[in-house]
Amino acid sequence: xxxxxxxxxxxxxxxxxxxxxxxxxxxxxxxxxxxxxxxxxxxxxxxxxxxxxxxxxxxxxxxxxxxxxxxxxxxxxxxxxxxxxxxxxxxxxxxxxxxxxxxxxxxxxxxxxxxxxxxxxxxxxxxxxxxxxxxxxxxxxxxxxxxxxxxxxxxxxxxxxxxxxxxxxxxxxxxxxxxxxxxxxxxxxxxxxxxxxxxxxxxxxxxxxxxxxxxxxxxxxxxxxxxxxxxxxxxxxxxxxxxxxxxxxxxxxxxxxxxxxxxxxxxxxxxxxxxxxxxxxxxxxxxxxxxxxxxxxxxxxxxxxxxxxxxxxxxxxxxxxxxxxxxxxxxxxxxxxxxxxxxxxxxxxxxxxxxxxxxxxxxxxxxxxxxxxxxxxxxxxxxxxxxxxxxxxxxxxxxxxxxxxxxxxxxxxxxxxxxxxxxxxxxxxxxxxxxxxxxxxxxxxxxxxxxxxxxxxx
Numbered sequence: 001x002x003x004x005x006x007x008x009x010x011x012x013x014x015x016x017x018x019x020x021x022x023x024x025x026x027x028x029x030x031x032x033x034x035x036x037x038x039x040x041x042x043x044x045x046x047x048x049x050x051x052x053x054x055x056x057x058x059x060x061x062x063x064x065x066x067x068x069x070x071x072x073x074x075x076x077x078x079x080x081x082x083x084x085x086x087x088x089x090x091x092x093x094x095x096x097x098x099x100x101x102x103x104x105x106x107x108x109x110x111x112x113x114x115x116x117x118x119x120x121x122x123x124x125x126x127x128x129x130x131x132x133x134x135x136x137x138x139x140x141x142x143x144x145x146x147x148x149x150x151x152x153x154x155x156x157x158x159x160x161x162x163x164x165x166x167x168x169x170x171x172x173x174x175x176x177x178x179x180x181x182x183x184x185x186x187x188x189x190x191x192x193x194x195x196x197x198x199x200x201x202x203x204x205x206x207x208x209x210x211x212x213x214x215x216x217x218x219x220x221x222x223x224x225x226x227x228x229x230x231x232x233x234x235x236x237x238x239x240x241x242x243x244x245x246x247x248x249x250x251x252x253x254x255x256x257x258x259x260x261x262x263x264x265x266x267x268x269x270x271x272x273x274x275x276x277x278x279x280x281x282x283x284x285x286x287x288x289x290x291x292x293x294x295x296x297x298x299x300x301x302x303x304x305x306x307x308x309x310x311x312x313x314x315x316x317x318x319x320x321x322x323x324x325x326x327x328x329x330x331x332x333x334x335x336x337x338x339x340x341x342x343x344x345x346x347x348x349x350x351x352x353x354x355x356x357x358x359x360x361x362x363x364x365x366x367x368x369x370x371x372x373x374x375x376x377x378x379x380x381x382x383x384x385x386x387x388x389x390x391x392x393x394x395x396x397x398x399x400x401x402x403x404x405x406x407x408x409x410x411x412x413x414x415x416x417x418x419x420x421x422x423x424x425x426x427x428x429x430x431x432x433x434x435x436x437x438x439x440x441x442x443x444x445x446x447x448x449x450x451x452x453x454x455x456x457x458x
Contacts, residue, residue, distance in 0.1 A: 093418025237445025336364025
């Protein structure tokens with residue numbers, strides 16, 4: 001039922017995401033439905049959205065590498081000529097999406113294995129800097145594309161998102177056939193080659209960047225709270241280049257100064273959000289680290305992460321409902337502020353006078369579905385039934401829109417599509433959470449950092 005029959009049933013209510021006869025044939029995604037969208041159930045819309053969003057990482061992948069393109073513009077307009085530039089972090093989210101695609105029957109296990117093998121082959125040959133990949137690479141050859149003049153080397157945060165995904169793949173195939181076990185072994189080698197300790201720069205904190213030309217001139221020590229918790233967890237978990245616990249407590253947690261107790265709309269943020277203390281930062285801070293790291297019951301001396309992430313989401317939604325800047329369209333069924341395309345370029349949208357620009361990013365609500373399932377579904381159904389022609393395409397909801405500015409760009413970003421499909425799958429089955437949290441090194445790393453989690457008792 002989950003595989004070919006599911007695909008045929010899906011094809012009956014939505015333009016074909018893939019051919020019922022062959023999961024490898026994805027040719028006919030169109031902009032019209034076979035039935036009135038008003039008749040679709042919430043579950044049917046959920047299926048449609050997850051299946052289409054998955055396609056960003058399947059049909060939409062960069063062909064030479066199999067990696068996730070940084071961006072996809074439906075109109076083919078790429079002002080920076082970067083259509084085939086791939087992203088390390090977005091591809092980390094993408095490999096998790098491929099696992100979800102196998103489980104949902106969008107593709108076969110063998111198809112997924114072949115694509116993931118292609119991706120790992122690319123990563124083995126791509127530029128690395130003390131084991132860390134750069135933020136951007138050219139899909140054709142794996143050479144670094146500078147993210148900025150001095151940002152032309154290793155990006156430890158993006159590498160963390162990549163490794164989080166790769167470890168899920170390793171666990172998925174670790175006990176499979178010989179071909180699958182071989183892929184798991186190759187992933188394990190990549191994981192062991194990341195020199196997390198090097199990125200301390202001799203201090204009790206992790207640095208975001210290192211460049212072979214500019215060394216540490218980017219000078220970005222990563223302290224919390226933001227989206228980077230997963231980096232410290234992986235660094236503590238590394239079997240080859242681990243960091244001691246004091247790097248986490250003195251660096252990330254700033255000797256305890258990360259603690260806070262900020263109340264907004266009746267909800268409490270127990271961590272101090274960098275530059276966004278009053279209402280919390282953009283919602284991707286509650287997503288990126290938690291695609292594999294299961295926030296259920298996850299606690300340390302600083303926070304209960306399930307409670308914290310849920311409260312950040314509720315504050316974000318409530319801000320949109322209160323709508324102090326009186327933007328058109330905001331409300332209980334259209335909310336979610338996070339980093340995305342913006343009316344003028346790109347912006348880290350968040351609650352606040354200077355950070356709410358009237359731009360809604362569907363990934364914000366969709367990726368929050370484990371925390372606020374009914375509210376997230378409410379927004380999803382409204383957008384699909386009421387705004388589909390403007391904001392939905394072959395790879396799911398477009399990256400962002402603004403009703404105030406009558407702005408509906410048909411553009412996608414990997415780092416926004418990825419969390420949506422992964423968190424939708426985690427909500428349904430917990431697939432990626434179970435895989436990542438099954439890693440023995442991750443369990444050891446969490447224990448080292450004095451975390452609590454239900455997985456540590458298994």
